[in-house]
Amino acid sequence: MEAYDAVVIGAGNGGLTAAAGLAQKGLKVLLLERHNIPGGCATSFCRGRFEFEVALHQLSGMGTTERPGPLRMLLASLGVLEDLTFVEMKDLFSVSMTDGFRLTLRADKDQVISELEQRFPHEKAAIHQFFDLVYAYANNMLAAFFFKDPAPSREKYPVLYSHAFKPASEVLDEIFTDPLLKGLLSVYWGYLGLPPNRLSFAYLAMLLFVYIEFKPFHIKGGSQALSNAILNRFLSNGGTARFNGGAKRIIVENGAVQGVVTDDGDRIQTEHVVSNASQITTYAQLMDRENIPDQVFTEMGGRSLSPSAFTLFVGFDCEPGELGITGSTNFLIDSFEFDDRIFSRMRSVDITDETMVLSCYDVADPDFSPAGACQANIVTLKYGEPWMRIPPARYHSVKFQCAESMLRRVEAIFPGVRTHIEELEAATPLTHMRYLGHPEGAIYGFEQYTKDSMFFQPGRYAPIEGLYFASGWIGDCGFQPTLNAGMSAAKSILKKLDAA
Amino acid sequence: MSKAIFEAFDGYQGIVDEIDFSRKHGVDYTVYRDSVDQQINLLHPSRISLRVSDIIVESPSTKTLRFVSQDGYLPPFLAGQYIAFFLEVGGVRTRRPYSLSSPPNQTGYYDITVRRVERGRVSNYLLDEARRGDILEGSGPSGHFYFNPVFHDRTQVCLAGGSGITPFMSMIREAVECGLDRTFYLFYGNKTLDEAIFHDELGRLSGRFQNIIYVPVIENPPGGYAGATGLITGDLIMKTIGDVADKTFYLCGPQGMYDFCVPELQRMGVPLRKIRREIYGPPAHIWEDPAWPREIKAEDHFRVRVAGGKPIDARAGEPLLTALENAGLRVPSLCRSGECSMCRIKILSGKVFQPAGVPVRKSDRQFGYVHACVSFPIEDLEILT
Ligand SMILES: Cc1cc2nc3c(=O)[nH]c(=O)nc-3n(C[C@H](O)[C@H](O)[C@H](O)COP(=O)(O)OP(=O)(O)OC[C@H]3O[C@@H](n4cnc5c(N)ncnc54)[C@H](O)[C@@H]3O)c2cc1C
Ligand SMILES: Cc1cc2nc3c(=O)[nH]c(=O)nc-3n(C[C@H](O)[C@H](O)[C@H](O)COP(=O)(O)OP(=O)(O)OC[C@H]3O[C@@H](n4cnc5c(N)ncnc54)[C@H](O)[C@@H]3O)c2cc1C
Ligand code: FES
Secondary structure (H helix, E strand, O other): OEEOOEEEEOOEHHHHHHHHHHHHOOOOEEEEEOOOOOEOOOOEEEEOOEEEEOOOOOEOOOEOOOOEOHHHHHHHHHOOHHHOOEEEOOEEEEEEEOOOOEEEEEOOHHHHHHHHHHHOHHHHHHHHHHHHHHHHHHHHHHHHHHOOOOOOOOOOOHHHHHHOOOEHHHHHHHHOOOHHHHHHHOHHHHHOOOOOOOOEHHHHHHHHHHHHHHOOEEEOOHHHHHHHHHHHHHHHOOOEEEOOEOEEEEEEEOOEEEEEEEOOOOEEEOOOEEEOOOHHHHHHHOOOHHHOOHHHHHHHHOOOEOOEEEEEEEEEOOOHHHHOOOOOEEEEEOOOOOOOHHHHHHOOOOOOOOOEEEEOHHHOOOOOOOOOOEEEEEEEEEOOHHHHOOOHHHHHHHHHHHHHHHHHHHHHHOOOHHHHEEEEEEEOHHHHHHHHOOHHHOOOOEOOOHHHOOOOOOOOEOOOEOEEEOOHHHOOOOHHHHHHHHHHHHHHHHHHHHHO | OOOOHHHHOOOHHHHHHHHHHHHHOOOOHHHHOOHHHHHHHHHOOOOEEEEEEEEEEEEOOEEEEEEEEOOOOOOOOOOOOEEEEEEEEOOEEEEEEEEEOOOOOOOOOEEEEEEOOOOOHHHHHHHHOOOOOOEEEEOOOEOOOOOOOOOOOOEEEEEEEHHHHHHHHHHHHHHHHHOOOOEEEEEEEEOOHHHOOOHHHHHHHHHHOOOEEEEEEEOOOOOOOOOEEOOOOHHHHHHHHOOOOOEEEEEEOOHHHHHHHHHHHHHOOOOHHHEEEOOOOOOOOHHHOOOOOOOOOOOOEEEEEEOOOOOEEEEOOOOHHHHHHHOOOOOOOOOOOOOOOOOEEEEEEOOEEOOOOOOOOHHHHHOOEEEHHHOEEOOOEEEEO
8 A cells, every 4th residue: 555654635725835845854745636737726727828817816925035024935945936936016906996986006005105195185194093003913913923922911912902803894984984995995805705894803904914014926927836836846855746636535543544545546544634625525525424523513613605706817919008907906896885785795696896806917027928918817706605506507608697797897997808808718606616626616715704713713733633734724815824824734744743 | 721812802702602603503514525526517527428329420421429418417518619538449548529519408418420530549439339329438518619708799700621510510500499699600611522511401501590601612522513612711701701890700620721711811800819719639740840850750759758667659740648548548638639738747858849839837838747638759758647
């Protein structure tokens, strides 16, 4: 029987860094991926002369070479920096509203503040107050947790103690009166999956802080380049990767991992498994119920599935300027309502007035698409469940209808896009389900309510010896957190082996 | 152990209550099991079992094979898509894509229409060996050659060559049977008239329906033939369609047809974004490619080592995928034309020749990945599958 020190299930961000981190330390590691390419969300696909980016809109936590952020340091430690070229985006984002409102914020604290002051002179003091609060929160948080203060207290970290569990909209309502301004400062909720009335201020503050301080980035060759680079490092450190075949079963005996059975029926002996698949898949599909303590399902049962997404990938036969696109990251917004209407929109299949983000990578990186062409990735969040009720025979026509509605929204802001379309592909929640294997196509794992944050959930640990998780399902989602999650899982295994 | 610090955060107790509540009224995730796979299999099964229910002779060199599903379910498809068959022929496990020629509204069966390729492994097998009742394994429907209502024009100008008629047959049948608001100009090129598949059916349909305009184009017509002859030229197309505005152009046929027809369309003023080309397998005579290295002959042989295993033999003029399959290796494939990336492999050392324009991801190129179905060995190789 084949034997490995560790088997990693899934080659998404978390699986890749876990595998690479273990192989780097000399462990014999097997990486199993159901698809024919590494990356999970972090991937691309080709249509005609275009290579479409699937997921990455803005990479967080990179920082510059002079002032490296946590992600740059992580990638450096894996030895993949030299294989990649990062493109800094100068703008935080642009917002375009159907009523003609336009605003672009540069990725710089002072410039963000002065731009907002100019546009909202009546909220001048509030703007300062808000950013002071965001920065105070982030600095408190980093000092207490990232730098692991051994003796934290309310006196040292007042904002952390008072704001960690507050809803974002409550904080915004306390500080601002102008609904437009509140909306603008919380557009990033889309990167987390919960509207501001349900999202905690902590998440919003950290996201703003991280993007402003470490700048948003993109990668030459897209997120696939990152996935390929990490896999390449894994292989050159002696790792074994198998594609087109995932894990079918995790073998557990006496509460400890004993091996894995692959989709091809091969039995692999190992005492360590890192699962990059969802916890639901890992527990409910890959393992026998009798090996799982009830506590697991009780804990998990209190959590809900995050939305999936509807995405349009469009290749244009002209430069972005000709379409009127001048920013890399564009939030297209109809209105700023912070009530549960946003939520119910996400629960319906059709697309009308939802917020969407349109990324045009060619603005920051003119080589992204072929010369004289450009591409847009337009995404809006949609729960997967309603899509699962569409009869298969109707699937394609519903998909086209949604694509058409989405394109109309884009046309309302950038008229004339339709006359330049060369390629167009749409991805539905079912597409995400197919390519990620996640229940209901959830792209952000479990929903990120405060109760689901790292403080209250088991994270990468399982009550089964040798089993670890590394993915967006264990807590925070996004590239930086999931890449980090894989490294943490690797470290846990290394630590355990060191201790033995 | 001392209390965790977050227990002192404002609002802590409320969160704890929320957790209790949510668990009490929680979701039972144990029932999820393989529900994801089941849901996906309704649309994109990785494998389906098909039984030959009928075989219809279409022309001296062509038959239609009709398939029904073994388990009673056939996934939906878009007219123009193909499925790949997974077969073992002459002791070699291989796969071949065939466009569905039946319309998608016909949910009871799938038709494929196969034309004989001289010395071809699978076409000859399907034409000569397949019998009613045989069970074949296939992929789910795939491919990107279909009418996309979001940005294609409702007037479709279709250029077909030989067996390249099949996706158009599916589209036209659907349009007629479902009364779709679309117009088809179909130019169908063949060497001889008796090779034109579906000639009678197309003639009938264009006689009955105003929105189906069928123009067969015969290279070597029989004496006294009154229809269009020679190749499908820009002049012929312009004369028939009037102008190029508000029309999308679709091509499906051999490479030679694309090489000739695409410049013709461009000369007519059709922008590239309006020209959709179906993939059609690897180039048949790769050594005639202008970029092919002169010193290499099609018959040259190279040694290919797979992950340090024992070397296998590969011919320069043949796709690497074929050599791997001949040696008994399992390499998945679907389109066998470079498009789908299923046959992606990593070249560790040595060189392959890849025709221009193969859609390989940029970072795949950077890290040495190629699509084996359109890669031709021009040195000894070491690869990772
Ligand atoms: C449309 C979209 C936009 C996004 N935009 C951003 C953004 O701008 N910035 C940002 O930071 N984040 C963004 N994200 C989020 C980010 O992409 C994800 O949080 C992150 O990539 C998830 O990584 P993961 O490690 O959880 O693995 P995933 O990407 O979820 O991959 C899981 C992998 O496991 C494999 N797998 C599952 N089951 C098995 C099995 N049984 N055997 C073998 N393999 C299996 C799957 O095939 C898959 O490859 C976006 C995501 C999407 C979909
Ligand atoms: C998306 C797609 C859809 C297709 N749909 C159909 C279809 O509807 N009907 C159909 O009959 N075929 C179709 N084909 C072609 C089919 O997949 C096979 O390539 C064909 O049947 C030959 O396979 P073979 O095993 O007989 O020949 P092989 O043993 O693979 O090839 C033998 C030799 O013939 C050459 N050759 C391969 N194909 C052709 C060809 N079409 N014309 C001339 N020479 C060729 C090869 O280069 C090789 O030198 C399609 C191909 C693609 C990519
Ligand atoms: S089989 Fe599709 S790219 Fe080779």
